[in-house]
Amino acid sequence: MKVIRVDRIGIAQGEALLFSEFETNGPMWSGEGPREYRQSIRFEDAFAAPPAVTVGLSMWDISNSANARADISAVEIDTEGFVVQFRTWGDTRVARIRASWLAIGPVADDDLWDV
Numbered sequence: 001m002k003v004i005r006v007d008r009i010g011i012a013q014g015e016a017l018l019f020s021e022f023e024t025n026g027p028m029w030s031g032e033g034p035r036e037y038r039q040s041i042r043f044e045d046a047f048a049a050p051p052a053v054t055v056g057l058s059m060w061d062i063s064n065s066a067n068a069r070a071d072i073s074a075v076e077i078d079t080e081g082f083v084v085q086f087r088t089w090g091d092t093r094v095a096r097i098r099a100s101w102l103a104i105g106p107v108a109d110d111d112l113w114d115v
Contacts, residue, residue: 002052002105007109008106008107008108008109009104009105009106009107010045010047010051010103010104010105010106010107011102011103011104012043012044012045012047012051012102012103013100013101013102013103014041014100014101015058015098015099015100015101016039016041016084016098016099016101017096017097017098018037018039018084018086018097018098018099019037019086019096019097020095020096021094021095021096022061022095022096028088028093028094028095028097029063029093029094029095030093032090032091033089033090034087034088034089035087035088035089036085036086036087037085037086037087037097038075038083038084038085038086039083039084039099040081040082040083041081041082041083041084041101042080042081043079043080043081043103045107046079046080046108047079047080047103047105047106047107048079048105048106048107048108049079049105049106050077050078050079050105051077051079051103051104051105051106052103052104052105053074053077053082053101053102053103054074054101054102055072055073055074055084055099055100055101055102056072056099056100056101057070057072057097057098057099057100058098058099058100059096059097059098060094060096060097060098061094061095061096061097062092062093062094062095063092063093063094063095065093066090066091066092066093067090067091067092068092069088069089069090069092070086070087070088070092070094070097071085071086071087071088072084072085072086072087072097072099073085074101082101082103084099084101086099
């Protein structure tokens with residue numbers, strides 16, 4: 001459990017189009033086996049400590065000719081941002097992925113002094 005010990009909580013959210021591979025016949029669309037795509041996300045304002053981040057698929061365009069396999073997560077989380085990691089494997093063909101994310105954590109308070 002992440003315990004936030006300040007009375008100032010920040011919430012940041014957003015969406016990111018991770019890739020669109022069917023137009024270019026890229027590896028997520030034409031490849032097989034393990035594949036990974038990573039995209040850095042920067043927060044508009046920094047948190048005072050690394051926030052809790054959740055990420056999910058808000059749009060996926062995937063071929064119906066193979067099994068649908070997807071793994072999406074937030075990794076490398078720090079006070080200024082994180083990395084969205086999308087993975088697939090086997091014969092899955094992914095045309096496009098859009099991710100939405102939410103970060104919740106402590107923010108600085110000018111009235112709190114660190115003595």
